[in-house]
Amino acid sequence: MKFISTRGEGPALGFGDAVATGLAPDGGLFLPEELPKFASADLQAFRGLDYAGLCSAFFRRFATDIDDATFTAIVAKSYTSFSHPEIAPLVPLADNLQVLELFHGPTLAFKDFALQLLGNIYEHQCRERGQSINVLGATSGDTGAAAIHSLLGKPGTAIFILYPDGRVAPLQERQMACTGAGNVYAMAVEGSFDDAQTALKDIFSDQEFRQRHRLSAVNSINLTRVLAQCVYYLFAWLKLPRSQQDNVEFIVPTGNFGNVLAGWMLQQMGVPIRGFKVATNQNDILYRLFTHGEYKVDRVAPSLAPSMDIQVASNFERFLYYAVGCDPHRVREIMSTFKATGQYNCD
Numbered sequence: 001m002k003f004i005s006t007r008g009e010g011p012a013l014g015f016g017d018a019v020a021t022g023l024a025p026d027g028g029l030f031l032p033e034e035l036p037k038f039a040s041a042d043l044q045a046f047r048g049l050d051y052a053g054l055c056s057a058f059f060r061r062f063a064t065d066i067d068d069a070t071f072t073a074i075v076a077k078s079y080t081s082f083s084h085p086e087i088a089p090l091v092p093l094a095d096n097l098q099v100l101e102l103f104h105g106p107t108l109a110f111k112d113f114a115l116q117l118l119g120n121i122y123e124h125q126c127r128e129r130g131q132s133i134n135v136l137g138a139t140s141g142d143t144g145a146a147a148i149h150s151l152l153g154k155p156g157t158a159i160f161i162l163y164p165d166g167r168v169a170p171l172q173e174r175q176m177a178c179t180g181a182g183n184v185y186a187m188a189v190e191g192s193f194d195d196a197q198t199a200l201k202d203i204f205s206d207q208e209f210r211q212r213h214r215l216s217a218v219n220s221i222n223l224t225r226v227l228a229q230c231v232y233y234l235f236a237w238l239k240l241p242r243s244q245q246d247n248v249e250f251i252v253p254t255g256n257f258g259n260v261l262a263g264w265m266l267q268q269m270g271v272p273i274r275g276f277k278v279a280t281n282q283n284d285i286l287y288r289l290f291t292h293g294e295y296k297v298d299r300v301a302p303s304l305a306p307s308m309d310i311q312v313a314s315n316f317e318r319f320l321y322y323a324v325g326c327d328p329h330r331v332r333e334i335m336s337t338f339k340a341t342g343q344y345n346c347d
Helices: 015-021 040-046 051-059 068-078 112-129 142-151 170-177 193-205 207-212 223-239 242-247 258-268 285-292 316-323 328-341
Strands: 003-005 030-032 090-094 097-100 133-138 157-164 184-189 215-217 249-253 275-279 294-296 343-345
Touching (some): 015 112, 040 223, 068 112, 170 184, 207 215
Parallel strands (some): 133 157, 133 215, 249 275
């Protein structure tokens, strides 16, 4: 399978190169050339697999340039540090209400599900290609901690994380800044997460610098992050009674839009999920978009949930690509307008 940029001005890449590149050279985000479709027989074949087995089976549609045995070993290694035997247990709360627990990873954040896998893929690439890699990320807390703990001490890797000073949870700041690992650089910056993310994108726009220093992105702009998050939606759906599977709705708190996008993409692949609700706080750019058709940057308002204190949701561009009929020219126009004016109004 090949992966293309939402902006359509770069070459299609295989899975490994798309992972290593992170942000597409034209500033867009990688997506599969075509989403695979899971038929009823495929979903039936997934039943009974444990979490790592399901992740391996799901990724066979995407990571076609890594042999199955190697990728299966990478996945198995990625979920050994989770504290619950089911990895992502589905816990009943009331009639027709269940919670998918995604806090059993090493940093207690749902980001561990994708980043433990991504870290091990990076380690595999460094070993196979004989090259080092410098991984960059911006965080409002949980991504940075999870990314750092996915690469702690891994040969050939260094990770640089920008986070807004005074705007991350104290535990997550300690998880980032107190590892003692020689390949970890956690840097507090003035401003908000959006400021840190903008600085990161500016760095990646310098192609000569990016290639010379072998930079890759660990934020959810990296497609592996989104694909790995598809797996826990599928895992939860498979655990439900068959009588409920056609009437499932996921309620997803979101900041950078990667988490709910993963579920939506899985739905587009043929898993019969009824729908999604986006839960947000006062930083409600996505609520305003889906309610009023306006995607407009506002001031970031600090809250008790700093991981949601985001106004510019990077993964919106992936959703936009599908919303405009997979037209990269239209995506370029919209993103250019948004960058210049800070807003986009749906037609």
